[in-house]
Amino acid sequence: MLLVGATASSIIAFNGSRFDGKLNLNSASVGGSLFLRDQAEFQEVDLAGADVAGQVEMTGSTFRGLLNMNSISIGKSLLMGDRAEFREVDLRHADIAGPVDMSGSTFRGPLNMDSISVGKSLQMRDQAEFQEVRLAGADITGQVSLNGSSFAGLLDMHSMSIGRDLHMRDGAEFREVVLGGTDIAGQVTMARSTFRGTLSMDSVFVGKSLVMGEQAEFRQVVLIAAEVSDFLDARNSSFRALELTGARIEGTLLLGSRNGTVTWASSNDGDGQPVPPRLSLRNATVGALQDGVDTWPRELQLELEGFTYDRLGGLQTGERSLPHERGSDWYIDWLSRDRFYSPQPYRQLGRILESYGHREMAADILFANRARERAESGPGEFKWWVLSALQFTIGYGYGWGYLRALCWVALFTAAGTLLIRGARNGVGDGRRPGFWYSLDMLLPVIRLNERHYDVDLSNDWRRHYFYVHKLFGYFLVSVIIAGLSGLTE
Structure with missing residues (x-):
């Protein structure tokens, strides 16, 4: 049936009808509603560019070919539910003022509703x-x-x-x-x-x-x-x-x-x-x-x-x-x-x-x-050595990590104390150097007792240890200062 550009002032109804050929309503204008419901059967239907002032209802019907509603304008609702069956539907650029309902229906081919x-x-x-x-x-x-x-x-x-x-x-x-x-x-x-x-x-x-x-x-x-x-x-x-x-x-x-x-x-x-x-x-x-x-x-x-x-x-x-x-x-x-x-x-x-x-x-x-x-x-990178030093000295500067620094101070001070007691030279008053001497040599900048610096170890093998002793003191204090200032974060 060819109804291209047709104009109807009221409703158009094809309820319960059967079409073996194409139903062409391209660019048609319908002043009321368009009904294609109640188990109607259609092959190809063309509603492209149509203008329907009321609703379009297709509930319960069967569409065996292309249903073309490209750019259709519908003033109320589009009802395609209630166990209706469709092959291919084109609704691109359609403008529907009311709701669209396809609930409970079957679409056996593509449904295109772009835009x-x-x-x-x-x-x-x-x-x-x-x-x-x-x-x-x-x-x-x-x-x-x-x-x-x-x-x-x-x-x-x-x-x-x-x-x-x-x-x-x-x-x-x-x-x-x-x-x-x-x-x-x-x-x-x-x-x-x-x-x-x-x-x-x-x-x-x-x-x-x-x-x-x-x-x-x-x-x-x-x-x-x-x-x-x-x-x-x-x-x-x-x-x-x-x-x-x-x-x-x-x-x-x-x-x-x-x-x-x-x-x-x-x-x-x-x-x-x-x-x-x-x-x-x-x-x-x-x-x-x-x-x-x-x-x-x-x-x-x-x-x-x-x-x-x-x-x-x-x-x-x-x-x-x-x-x-x-x-x-x-x-x-x-x-x-x-x-x-x-x-x-x-x-x-x-x-x-x-x-x-x-x-x-x-x-x-x-x-x-x-x-x-x-x-x-890994050990092959310089970062690993830096982080290792931070880990073993101040625990990376977090929490109780600085207690590790105290442990290192205690360890080196004790080692220095044991070694220096065998030295021949005293500290000026005849006493053998000991704990305070070892601690003084470990702490950079600070001098606990000036007489400690009069001890002569130039001909004593212990001087080699105290070179390392002093260097470690500088290193440890530098790491602590860096940690406290946030440079290690």
Whole structure:
């Protein structure tokens, strides 16, 4: 039927009809609503450029060929749900003032809605079945709901604008999803759904919370440079890889609590070799980090360089959630799991622990940082020798490390005392030089007794030891001054 450019002042209804050929309503103008419902059957339908003042309803009908609604304008709602069946649908650049409902229907071919504009909500839920779906650049004023539906092909939603929430939960199944650059004013929920391919959300903006927890299954999630205005919840869900590089989460990153923790699953590469799970927090920023003691398994490949947070813990904390309950060793072990060494994660944690008043724990963390830096360099590097000297003399200048310097003073003073007692020359009053002489020779600049400097060891083999004795004193004092002034940090 050829109705190209036709004009109708009221409704047009094809309810329950059957068309064996093409129905062409290209550029038609309908003053009322357009009905193609009630188990009607169509082959190819062309509604490109049509202008419908009312609603367009296709519920319960079958479209065996291309349904072309490119650039259509609809004054009210577009209803395509209630077990309708479609082959290929083109809704690019369509302008729909009301809601779009595709709930419970089956789309056996591609559904292209690139740059569509919807004045209210987009409903694609209730066990609807889709193949490839494209929504790139779409503008949806209300919410988008994909709850409980199945997407067997690519779901491309990049650069969308969603005025309210995005729901992808309650048993929904996805293959590959692209949400890069999408702006979502409300929250995003993915609870109890399955993502069998990559979920790409790089540079996404979420105006509220991002809920990925509650028994959802993810393969690879990419949130590079994403921004979440509230919290991100991943508890009780499974991930093979979670990429949060450069992400910014204003609230809490919830990885564990008394109600459960995130779990990590291994996968296999193309050769059947196991691939360990991976979590990248490189250059990510979160308001608070809330985890559990079981959040970080040994097999997890962890990247922490540049990761910053303002607080540890949050609401619904679980067992051993507070820093003093875990202790320094637990945190040092956690930081050691970072695949690539960087001092920043250690300094970040040390700063937070010190702000909580746990100064000894902070010192332990900073000491562990220097110890790992030394281990990473090796004896073949000059840095290793410098760090070794700092470690053995002042404990890198952290906590009680300066007590090591006192131990060295005591050791050298005792050694000098034992050696000098055998010297022939006294200290001017006939007494043999001893403890105070040894200490005076060790301390640079300071002179405890001028008579100690009258002792002549020029013909005594002990003079060689006291050369080393004095040099070590200068070295030790220099290291202490450098440590106290912060030059060793």
